[in-house]
Amino acid sequence: MSSEISRYTITAALPYANGPVHIGHLAGCYLPSDIYARYLRKNGKDLIFVCGTDEHGAAINMKAQSEGAEPREIVDRYHAIIRDSLDKIGISFDVFSRTSKEIHHKTAQDFFTKLYEKGSLEEKVTQQYFDPEAEQFIADRFIVGECPNCHFGEAYGDQCENCGTSLSPTDLISPKSRLSGAEPILKETKHWFLPLDHLSGKIKDYIQSHKNWKPNVYGQCMSWLDSGDGLQARSMTRDLDWGIPVPLDDAEGKVLYVWFDAPIGYISATKELLGDAWEDYWTKDDTKLVHFIGKDNIVFHCIIFPAMLMEHGGFHLADEVPANEFLNLEGRKISTSRNWAVWLHEYLEDFEGKEDVLRYVLTATAPESKDNDFTWSDFQTRNNSELVAILGNFVNRVQVLMQKYYEGEIPKAGAFTSEDKEALASMAATPASIAESLESYRFREALSRMMGLARLGNKYLADQEPWKKIKEDPERAGTTLYVAAQICAQLAQVMEPFMPFSANKLRTDLQIEALAWEDCNSQELLKAGHRIQSGGHLFSKIEDETIEAQKAKLEAAAAAKAEPQYEALKEEIQFEDFTKLDIRVGTILSAQKVKKADKLLHLEVDLGFEKRSIVSGIAQYFNPEDLSGTKVSVVVNLAPRKLRGVMSQGMILMAEDSEGNLKFTSAPADMPNGAVIR
Template sequence: MPTRRILVTSALPYANGQIHIGHLVEYMQTDIWARNLRMHGHQVYYVGADDTHGTPIMLRAEKEEITPQALIKRVWAEHKRDFDDFGISFDHYDSTDSADNQQLCEQVYLALAKKGLIDTREIEQAYDPVRAMFLPDRFIKGACPKCQAPDQYGDACEICGSTYQPTELVNPYSVVSGATPIKKISTHYFFRLSDPRCENFLRQWVAQLAQPEARNKMSEWLGVEDKDSQTTQLADWDISRDAPYFGFEIPNAPGKYFYVWLDAPLGYYASFKQLCAKEGLDFADWVKPDSTAEQYHFIGKDILYFHTLFWPAMLRFSGYRTPTNVFAHGFLTVDGQKMSKSRGTFITAHSYIQAGLDPEWLRYYFAAKLNGSLEDIDLNLDDFISRVNSDLIGKYVNIASRTAGFLAKHFNSCVLESAMHHPLLAQLRAALPEIATHYENRDSARALRRIMEEANAINLFIDTMKPWNQAKDPTQTSALHETCSVSLEAFRLLTLALKPVLPQLAAKVETFLSVAPLAWSHQATPLNAQQPLKPYQHLMTRVEAKQIDALLAANR
């Protein structure tokens, strides 16, 4: 198999809050995908960064009486801690507030301007006369113009679901100061997404998206192609914000700043550029238009618009390659409902760790739910307990715990090499390429179902052979040796198959089995009698209901 060069990212978490389990769905999905491809020997780089600019960062820093830089430095450390705790294998993790990112933003902007794709126009916005600042939609509240519900945000009503312009709110007020906003004119800068060059390119690019749901949604936004019409459904994209604003100032436009959604995706490249400098990679070769490298972005379905319209058009017309594909996932619910602080289900990543829960329990459960579609997934806490205990303890770990002791006691922890050709092992090895393909297709749910089918077959073999009885019968010594050897080689192969999902547990098993770090190519390299197994030690504990109760209590 030729070695592929792959750059992969997850959406950048905003530096204004903690990582919660809803975020972790995406990072775990991306990490499993990246680990699987690394196990094939491909050159895979997974990069990320904190998304650090915008009005919310500026206002929170003011509230805490610190600089925005101090705030984002603190939050970066918290985010990185959480990602490390959950085994998210970033090759580099940075911040969008970097010199490399500012340079990229300016370069892209000037390239778009040179192509006639930047426009300026006067727009009317809500303005806080007390704070002397323009107000983003989410910083204006008032009564909904449709249902009159009070204290609704300036873009949508949480009661009736209506969307509207901030100027339509009844009795509006600034969330920042409480003042009544006034209307004020300001010059803004726009990326001309409505330009026929952009529309024609996007129609072709969107058609190659891997997910049918994403293709269909983007096609709706693009509208039906009409070669005789001079209009498009695509609106130009406002890429500027007025001072005061925490971000990068637009070249030759004093007091105007790049909108966070322009500099955030370029943060992918800025983070990768820093990795390239550290590793001696040719950044330009990875991001040039005719690059043979692959580029993938994992995101939530709520930001498809930015990643499948703005981002590829921005890259295409500023001299960069476009993404190979964008993969979106659905939202997370807990026990069938939105995450809720009052119910204790708005669970932060750090609280999960502090409660003493194993992060790989959650990696396994989310992987068992993700199927590569845009469907929402549900964390049913009773099912979480049941599935982790049944699959990981009852079916998988149990194979080693039922047989390793007999191998140690009767055979000096050495396997019977002739047992490595057993038909059950041949069956399991034959399943591995299919499992690896499911991982690459982001259908980890199908991969894990297939793994558990094989685990069931191995447990049935152990139940049939009954090594506990074989050990009592001197005439069954050879049979006992074969039973234990087949079972533990099967355990090695199952560990290989589970490694993208359970890397920390796999590392423990590699030590126990006295084998090198497992890769897909190792499926045909079985255990051997010259490498005795280490003494078996407990690999994973069961989930207890009281642990979940304590977790919910900690998040209320």
């Protein structure tokens, strides 16, 4: 990048179109990228803000398979949900495209062809996993197994979502296919590889030229480059039936690897937006390219995509990659598979008109340098104690006092006191202070500095007490409200990147237009005589009942999709041990509670060849009068013993669910009593 920046290209990670976006996605890359883009626009910068849905790869196939739908149905549905929810929360993309569009297919295929013709790709016949039951090669995401790093049992073939380690399917311990559950076998197949091992020198030089990157980004990149055997060649094609066909004659049934085609989506979206002018934003050295992503995408945006661009030639590489860490939820990792998430489209339905509240809270708690936690209680506290009690309270008090004493007209200022001068000077310095933070991608700090202005206004108004001075010293009261009105006007400008809806409402109330950032450093943003209107409260209190309802909703949704928890396996036995058990079909004839024993029932069971007395600890789960005629499975050769004075001559077999509920394990109704269960 040259010292003079003529334009900016801002990208936000393409969301997979296999489900809605949640607050973790929003905090990770969409909010910070939007704040940055809005700030640059307010500075009059030439920029494009690019995104779109990633609609290829195994994740789409998996979702389609689980719903019994076609991949096209899945991507059409979720593209619309994602597009609409991001738009409603105020993410101001210049283009939000799709990787299923023809322009993207052509761009990605042309890119691949260029690399192929330059000899930048290596053709290899390798062994890939094949599902013998489904009779097809299976993509990395269709394989699960034990992570060799953290030993998480459900790691994917390309990445462990528990520890974040990138993997290859052959790294997994005890892999199995998600298609059929079968153990996959290795089978030969041909693919085209990007030789990252041969490019590692160039990639390392590129990474080391950006030591100013966030420590988590630079550190992860260097770890990839320096650990073990370093970078290895990576296949850029896959055996799949959904995706962009590999544009070679001998590549039937093969598609481009999703992490080859997805980042090219930024380029194709720019073509869609600008036509032939797209090249200025991707090839010129005076362009600043910034990728906003989550930490799980660092390797793809900092190593693989730059390597692709280097080999193609003619492209400008990323100047900044301000990746965030992960956002957790109520102390637990967000999990889409377990439905432990706050979905953005549902938030927008449940909290209509509170878009900026979520933007504020997620920015204030953004996981910029380490994983952070979102809780509904903190959400409520920040809304009620900060947005309502500080920012909203200050603005409302100024508007009310202006209407009460001056019919909404800005009074003429008298002589300024030292407190007035200090307040106006701090106000005028705030835009530069916020800008310093934003240009260093410290969004939490920038938001805090914006809120510092609201705190300053609140304290200034409380200290000066114009409602008391209006009678004894009206000029002093007028000067105080003049200064307070300037602070309100400043807030209406500098709030814009963070809370655009509230900033627009406040500007409407103050009857002012949006200003360029450089024009916000004035000490007079509202002239004496300018008339404002009273527009009501910017923010409203969120009650305990609302928060409790969200907590209950979260727990209920997770419980509905909870994966069963299985008891650990017992010590291995030999076949001969099992054959010692004599299990027979029986029918309960009668049941009654055992005296002085809350958990025990005394059962009389017909085994065909005889009737037996059996004591079972099931009184908490069944009414005795309901059990007569119930088929059961009985271990009949268990040594008899007395329980609470009642002889028990066997054991009834029960099944227990994850919540501890018991049910009888029984043979079909037509199976005679005494029949052997083997």
